[in-house]
Amino acid sequence: MQTISKNITLNFNQKDVELAKEVITFARKKFPEIENYFEIKTFPVAINIWDDFDKFAKKMCEGGAKIGKHSSVVANASKDEDVIDVLTFEIYKTRPKHEKSTFEDFKKTILHEYVHLCHQKILLDKTKMPAFMMEGIATYLSKQNLLAKGVAKIDCSGADLMQNFYNTPNAYGYSGLVAEYLDKTKTHKQMLEILKEPHKVDANVLVQETNLFLQKNRVKNLKICDKSV
Numbered sequence: 441m442q443t444i445s446k447n448i449t450l451n452f453n454q455k456d457v458e459l460a461k462e463v464i465t466f467a468r469k470k471f472p473e474i475e476n477y478f479e480i481k482t483f484p485v486a487i488n489i490w491d492d493f494d495k496f497a498k499k500m501c502e503g504g505a506k507i508g509k510h511s512s513v514v515a516n517a518s519k520d521e522d523v524i525d526v527l528t529f530e531i532y533k534t535r536p537k538h539e540k541s542t543f544e545d546f547k548k549t550i551l552h553e554y555v556h557l558c559h560q561k562i563l564l565d566k567t568k569m570p571a572f573m574m575e576g577i578a579t580y581l582s583k584q585n586l587l588a589k590g591v592a593k594i595d596c597s598g599a600d601l602m603q604n605f606y607n608t609p610n611a612y613g614y615s616g617l618v619a620e621y622l623d624k625t626k627t628h629k630q631m632l633e634i635l636k637e638p639h640k641v642d643a644n645v646l647v648q649e650t651n652l653f654l655q656k657n658r659v660k661n662l663k664i665c666d667k668s669v
């Protein structure tokens with residue numbers, strides 16, 4: 441089945457009509473916030489909701505991704521076509537690392553993919569996108585952050601993030617902390633300049649600066665707590 445709502449086209453199976461309604465409501469509300477952040481105009485986007493992991497994986501593999509039977513990949517953004525593919529929430533919850541995910545997490549995943557599409561639009565050189573900057577801003581803007589889970593320190597090196605992102609534990613969360621640090625310490629104009637040319641950042645320096653920033657904020661928060669006791 442297909443639903444078109446303004447610039448968003450949703451493809452889904454008939455039994456997932458309720459899910460589709462929730463997705464479209466969420467997208468209509470949240471996508472404009474991301475467009476505003478990147479200062480871009482709204483654009484046509486398609487969201488495909490897959491109720492079969494094997495079919496989803498097959499499409500991803502055709503697009504060049506490597507997705508095995510036990511992959512934890514639950515969604516993907518095809519940047520050349522402005523398409524988001526995502527599993528139904530029912531299937532999503534059965535995938536490795538997502539067993540405890542809530543419906544909120546599911547929606548954040550869709551938003552994460554949308555950040556990728558928007559980010560792509562402002563890149564000056566589409567061939568130069570370090571994974572940790574791409575995933576960092578998507579994790580941060582979709583509020584999949586680690587701070588909420590009590591993780592307030594990056595426990596890996598800049599080189600790990602830069603050269604071995606997908607094999608580094610917690611890399612998404614850590615890169616989200618880097619993006620949060622940048623967003624909170626730069627002007628929005630500066631932030632957009634960084635996001636336009638993300639390959640120019642120095643990951644080692646950013647990891648150090650982010651950890652200092654997190655430490656300072658932790659101390660500040662502790663002091664505030666002291667005063668109130």
Ligand SMILES: [Zn+2]
Binds near residue numbers: 575578
């Ligand atoms: Zn991503």
